[in-house]
Amino acid sequence: MLNAERHKIIMDLLKRKGAVKLKDLIEISDSSDSTIRRDLAELEDLGLLKRVHGGAILSQARTIEMSMLEKSVRNVHLKKDIAKLAASTVVDGDCIYLDAGSTTFEIIECLVGRDITVVTNGLMHVEELVNLDLNAYILGGEMKAKTKAIIGAIALDNIMNYRFDKAFIGANGIHMLDGYTTPDIEEALLKRKAMELSDETFIVADSSKLHHSHFAKMFDLEEAVLITNAMNEEEKSGIMKKTNVMEVPN
Missing domain, CATH: 1.10.10.10 (Winged helix-like DNA-binding domain superfamily/Winged helix DNA-binding domain)
Structure with missing residues (x-):
């Protein structure tokens, strides 16, 4: 050939x-x-x-990012399963941070009826939280139209008013050397700060993000628990050396 x-x-x-x-x-x-x-x-x-x-x-361009609409229609069933597993870690009385993102958005409906407080920077998340009558706060700051996220210096200053039991954060890339990454530096900085202010941090992302690396580093693999769909043995052998993993059952 x-x-x-x-x-x-x-x-x-x-x-x-x-x-x-x-x-x-x-x-x-x-x-x-x-x-x-x-x-x-x-x-x-x-x-x-x-x-x-x-x-x-x-190969992917490190700074290219899909819109919230584009993300929301990809791997929908996987995201819902990951969201259910993520929500199972929440207990009554928790104050949690929900990062803007299509997988974190799916967590909201799994929290109905729970005695919790939610803080978010997701514009789509706010409407859903209000509709489902969940106690919630939204960060102030610059509104990023593409990802429906609130970002920037005001958001970074605003988030310092809170402390979280758990933070649920999305990632565009999961890489053995580069850690968790995303295309936008301002989003990365806010995600990192949420991690620093939380007792426990969970990355919610399907396994299609494995081995990808984007422009802006959020934090190292060791600093969060990865909640994802079932991985093959080859994928596990690398990632599980550096972080704890919760896998959605097949």
């Missing part, structure tokens, strides 16, 4: 799945381990993919 044909196979698979395993590429292309590794290196040099342990992921 020609180089160009193998490259097309690799990229077509990546565009469909977002990540591919080395062993699968070897089998599909009927090529040797060394040949596929060389192909991946060449495609990485072109900026088309990023090599990770055991395979490759589709």
